[in-house]
Amino acid sequence: MVTRSELKAAPSLKPERSKEFEAGLDLGFFKDRADASITWYDKKSSDVILPEPLPVSTGYFAQGSNAASIQNRGWEVSLNMRPLVRADYGWDVGLQWARNRNKVLSLGAGEQFIVIGDFNNQIAMVGQPIGVYLGSGFLRCGVSNGTTNVVAVAGGGTDSLGAVCQGHPRGALYVDPNGFPLQDPDPRLVQDPNYDWTGSVRSSFRYRKIQVSGLLDIRHGGQIWNGTKGALWSYGTHQDTQQRAVCTARTETGCTGNTKIFGQGGWYDGPVVGPGAGVPASIGEYWYRDVVGCPFLGIDEPCIENAGFVKLREISLTYTLDAPWVQRSLGFSSIDLRVSGRNLHSWTSYTGYDPETNLGGAISGGLGAGGVDYFNNPQTRSFAFSVTLNH
Amino acid sequence: MRRNTDVALVSLGLLLGTTGCDAFLTGNKLSENPNLPTAAAIQPLFVGVQAGQFTFQEATAAMMTCEWVQACGAANGRFVQQAGQYVFGETSNIAANFGDWLQVYGGGGLVDIRRVKALARAAGDSTWVGIAKVWEALTIGTASDLWGDIPYSQVDTNTTNPPLDDRFAILGSLQTSLSEAITELASGLGAGPGNVDLIFNPGGDQSVATLRAKWTRVAYTLKARFYMHTAESLGVPAYTAAIAAALNGIGDPTGQGDLRSFHTKVTAERNMWSQFQVSSGFGTDLEAGKALADYMNARNDPRRAAYFCLNALGGYGGDDFNVVVNPDSISNFACLPPRFAADARIPYVSWAENELILAEAYAATGDTASARVHLNNELATVPLPAVASGLSAAALRDTVMMEKYVALFQNIETIDDYRRTCVPAITPVSNGQGFTHVPGRLYYPQAERNTNTNIPDPSVQLATHGFRNKGDVHACQGSDALP
Known part of the structure; x- marks a missing residue:
């Protein structure tokens, strides 16, 4: 049996090329008690090879192509300080901050976007950072198509969403007569996994033969798709579902109890419009299974969370053995005994296990398709004892 | 002399080796992948x-x-x-x-x-x-x-x-x-x-004349089907054209003239419905539908055993998307009933469809006698009792479409029938x-x-x-x- 390959041959691929302009400044202060560096870079990669989509009706779905040009532009700043430098003790602090702005500058002429995600519909789209997620959201004013979306209005009948939204702020949530929001049938960008900025704080204190050091990692901004929560909502095993309405049918009106009003009381707070504004909705199996179960055709928007965090990446305690017997008996100039712990604590608003995790791992994340949580393992917390022999 | 001989042998070796490498790097075994042919017979x-x-x-x-x-x-x-x-x-x-x-x-x-x-x-x-x-x-x-x-x-x-x-x-x-x-x-x-015609000649025992005849009849039944797809809009002319085509359509009630899939029990060649039950991990999510099961139960339809597994109560029943149903009454397909067997052949274009197109089209154009003949032809092969005369054209058409709903189980055509006739009257x-x-x-x-x-x-x-x-x-x- 033979069928024609649906991946079209790429007869003329060229190598990818990058041009980078970088400028920096290194400074030293107070007799080397402090130093700082600032770097600005602007890198443009052209002829980036991606699987360029083709109209499936041609019999092919994609062709390898020099399809994209991508810009990465950003700042890297570091400041290292050594406030105390004595023979018996010392203290140093290092601060780092970096910001990268990534943008797809161009794609081939034939497509709106190229899918790069290995699980979700994360894409490269002109004018957007690479890896944004083209997913599903609720009907919202100024965001959803105001002309083609026809919705129920107060007093019966229907009208365009645009008419219903007149005089209401952009982003206001449309709520139907039963008090529930509706899915926007058009996909839209619902997630940007790229961080606004990253930073770290490193410090160490030394007193005679003992040294204590620590590292805080900071990621600010960026979004993560919490598919684990969406799946557990759908299964009814997430803690959120412990309080739920009693449902005799999986419909908007098939449940009673556990009422919430969209837009207020901590329940999807924000402006709402439509005939159901202020109408209590019973949140139960219908809501969790059929509306917000994002991995199973539910709406993605409720599963998008802030991926920012501060993580106590490492604390270590080191004792240095450098007594004469070490040299005499063992032949080493000194021995460092070190106890350390990694990933000890996270400060984050993320409701999953770990905002740093990614289903496709670091490789996928490095290619832009980060911010996917679907039953992946969190970063491991580890404790280590090490002996370093210095000769 | 000995040194000169060594130099000559090494030089010869290098020359031969280089020539050999050159041929190796340019041969078609390097540039052509036998597992990725560029042309197919x-x-x-x-x-x-x-x-x-x-x-x-x-x-x-x-x-x-x-x-x-x-x-x-x-x-x-x-x-x-x-x-x-x-x-x-x-x-x-x-x-x-x-x-x-x-x-x-x-x-x-x-x-x-x-x-x-x-x-x-x-x-x-x-x-x-x-x-x-x-x-x-x-x-x-x-x-x-x-x-x-x-x-x-x-x-x-x-x-x-x-x-x-x-x-x-x-x-x-x-x-x-x-x-x-x-x-x-x-x-x-x-x-x-020849024998790569998996529909009518997988055994390679059919003559080319037989194959031509069978495919010709399938073509006529498909023509009738497509005329019916315009009938809600075009009315009588579409029904009339469908009748004319179907009268030349599949005429073999044994199923041997049906355009049916061909599957074997080999893992990669199994029926897709069967594969979904056995290999997808989602098989038990699919159940019998209440609308179909209830109608078949009401007629004591003998096809139930081919379509459904017995439910926990020892009978047949279906689930309803709108109403909570006793789980014990619901049949699923996990037992792989004959229509879900690995080598089950699903009819895509069939004699039953052809007869029921004729029945529907005759009923729609007022010829209830002819409609009843073709409906009863089809019912007789199930077997189910014939429909007596005296039904109105609308009632007869409703009966025809319900029988077609049953007969075309697993066939995408059922959604077209529903759109055209609104039968069955599901919520x-x-x-x-x-x-x-x-x-x-x-x-x-x-x-x-x-x-x-x-x-x-x-x-x-x-x-x-x-x-x-x-x-x-x-x-x-x-x-x-x-x-």
Whole structure:
């Protein structure tokens, strides 16, 4: 049996090329008690090879192509300080901050976007950072198509969403007569996994033969798709579902109890419009299974969370053995005994296990398709004892 | 002297080695991958076409339409059940995703069907050309049933932005193509596919004349089917044309003249319904639909054992998307009843369909006597008692469509029958998607919309003609009478 390959041959691929302009400044202060560096870079990669989509009706779905040009532009700043430098003790602090702005500058002429995600519909789209997620959201004013979306209005009948939204702020949530929001049938960008900025704080204190050091990692901004929560909502095993309405049918009106009003009381707070504004909705199996179960055709928007965090990446305690017997008996100039712990604590608003995790791992994340949580393992917390022999 | 000899031998060795390496680096074993041929003979290509279309006709689109007409039910809240509750979109992993679309156009689909036609034409094999045209008609006709206006007339591998053809233009084109197929098959030229015809000749024991005759009858039944797809809009002329075609359609009540899939118990060749039960991990999510099971129970229909597993109460029953049903009363398919067996052959175009097209069309045009004859012909093979005379044309038509609903279980055509006649009188599933009727079509897949500017946004698709295909004049709602 033979069928024609649906991946079209790429007869003329060229190598990818990058041009980078970088400028920096290194400074030293107070007799080397402090130093700082600032770097600005602007890198443009052209002829980036991606699987360029083709109209499936041609019999092919994609062709390898020099399809994209991508810009990465950003700042890297570091400041290292050594406030105390004595023979018996010392203290140093290092601060780092970096910001990268990534943008797809161009794609081939034939497509709106190229899918790069290995699980979700994360894409490269002109004018957007690479890896944004083209997913599903609720009907919202100024965001959803105001002309083609026809919705129920107060007093019966229907009208365009645009008419219903007149005089209401952009982003206001449309709520139907039963008090529930509706899915926007058009996909839209619902997630940007790229961080606004990253930073770290490193410090160490030394007193005679003992040294204590620590590292805080900071990621600010960026979004993560919490598919684990969406799946557990759908299964009814997430803690959120412990309080739920009693449902005799999986419909908007098939449940009673556990009422919430969209837009207020901590329940999807924000402006709402439509005939159901202020109408209590019973949140139960219908809501969790059929509306917000994002991995199973539910709406993605409720599963998008802030991926920012501060993580106590490492604390270590080191004792240095450098007594004469070490040299005499063992032949080493000194021995460092070190106890350390990694990933000890996270400060984050993320409701999953770990905002740093990614289903496709670091490789996928490095290619832009980060911010996917679907039953992946969190970063491991580890404790280590090490002996370093210095000769 | 010895040193000179050594130098000469080394030099010779280097020369030979270099020559050998050069040949190794330029030989065709380096540049040609035997596992990735760039050209295919018509025989393996035609097998690929048939396998590809078995997949299209039996995979997610068929399962979803089975749920939409409530011949199938679903449980467990995962994508199978959600599909039945109209939770689907342009990127869904059921029905509207590009996998089904790719089965229509990609490898094993239209691109390969056209290649088969070209190869057969070049070989002067009109028999094979005719058979390939019938396959193309079935594939494109089914795709248009699901998506309405689709790229067809200007589709080729180099067209970057193929326009959508009007559904009625497609159906008209398929009528022409099927007429051409009948002419090709009547020419008596060519040996045809022989034993790579998996539909009628997998054993290689049929004569080419027999194959031509069977494919000709399938072509006529398909013509009748496509006329019926215009009947809600065009009325009597469509019914009349359908009758004329069906009178030449499949005439063998044994099933040997049906266009049925061909499967074996080999893992990769199993029936798709069976594979879904055994290998997908979602098999038990699919259940019998209450609407179908109740109707068959009421008639003590002998086909129940072939369609369903016994429920926990020792009988047959189905699930209802709208009403909570006692789980013990629900039949599923986990026991692999005959229609779900690994080697089950699913009829795509059948004698039963042909007889029931005749029955419906005669009833719709007022000839209740002829309608009853063809209905009873079909019922007799089940076997079920004949329908007595005296029914009104509308009541007779309703009975015909209910029998067709049962007979075409697992066939995508059931959704067309429902759209046209609103039979069975099912209640659309309560849903949070804003659908007040059974959805009239599928969304175009996002993969096509991304690269084809002729594909409208999903919200525009929803807002156009009530999300129904051209010719689907009347949106069915619950207990609607026949239009």
